[in-house]
Amino acid sequence: MTYQARFEGKAAVITGGSRGIGAAVARRLAGEGAAVAIGYRDNKEAADALVAELRTGGSRAVAVRADAADPEQTRALVMAAVAEFGRLDVLASCAGIEHFDALERITPAAFDRVFTVNTRGQLFAAQHAAAHMGSGGRIVLTSSVSASRAVFGHTLYAASKAAVESMVLNLSAELGQRGITVNAIAPGGTATDMAAEHGAGYQHPQLAGRLSMQEWSALQIALKRLAEPAEIAAAYAFLASEDASYMTGRTLQVDGGMF
Template sequence: MSSAQKARFEGKVAVVTGGSRGIGAAVARRLVQEGAAVAIGYRGNQEAAAALVAELGDGGGRAVAVQADVADPEQTGALIERAVAEFGRLDVLASCAGIEHFDALENITSADFDRVFAVNTRGQLFAVQHAVPHLGAGGRIVLTSSVSASKAFFGHTLYAASKAAVESMVLNLSAELGRKGIAINAIAPGGTATDMARENGASYLHPDLAGKQDLSEWLQVGVALRRLAEPSEVAAGYAFLASADAAYMTGRTLQLDGGMF
């Protein structure tokens, strides 16, 4: 990383939801490495969040962990307020919290719908709502979609719909927030080497190939780069959209999928 990159977020403050593991933890690391102070939101994994804060502190970074379930807008608001109280300002919101869901149409319940949309869609909308009053001109918001919003997988309808809604929110909010000088974009990750991928990776395979092909074999023929992304590689995309390097980009969703086809 160049010295210029290391200074991209010097003096800036970021909130990262879902920051205790996976992509969110990688985003928190990247922003701190580039000079930001970061409030790391987590739902239940206090041990992982505390370990990450300690790791970042040992490296000379500034970070704090705050318990907040994004399905509850009041908890998200409290996370934002804690970040501002702790560090004095807010410049970046990186919304990384999310949950997976796979099931056939006939099995989806209204409770499933409410749970998935509460986190993946409503949670991101109200994170933006709470962050905007603290973001001045030049503020940056990066939400999380998924390659599933634009590519079909069996049993993924509910999850994909919750992420497609995020892309629509980003597009429409860009006009509203542009008047305030705030840019809002999204990242749509493809397969990434996280706990979530290990738990759900096989579900992405075509059901007719069950027992005939595993995820590693599918990656060889379904992804141009023939592998999963590392969380740090995806985090680089969040850092780009959160930085002044993306000053003229708003309302867009950046796909980071390794060339999935």
């Protein structure tokens, strides 16, 4: 596929960029001309391989270890990008963790872990990125369709993502004064390793384990399949581009028509 050069001369930070949707976002932005800094927590091998792939294709790319649960590591990721590329135009905050459990088994430690990564981590990613952005800066956070639909045992995760949607709504007023937009993507089911590990949790308990993800998708999604990561990445690229210059404070659902 041939992309436009919408991000020529611009620099982007992608948290959670070594795998899944984050890696697809890195490929898409780099494919449209952006220099990209890929944040990763544990999988250095995957991050380095992605950087090598992007450099082979002619893109500028670096990998920086940064646990999204630690705001100081996120700050260091942003600073590394600015030092390497001389600017920062785009933040794609893709790092996140899943959680399924019934109400009676949710612990304070689980609450802290999920909200630390999915909510606090994204807030401080936005804070550190915005500090280096001028007018035209783009911040794209990650919510989930789970924020607006009921799933058994998904309360903690869904709440952490619903908070992100409130964050972008309120940050839009503040950052809009500086010409920076802030939006979120709410992906539906996507063919990633996370979906392979946790996808069965989205099924009704009476069906869990009885349907494959393909069978479940055919019943629950208008397009009858999971998204490919590249399809979700296209939505991040849209919100990060000048094509979305008059869109801020909003969450864009990209779910294939989930019902």
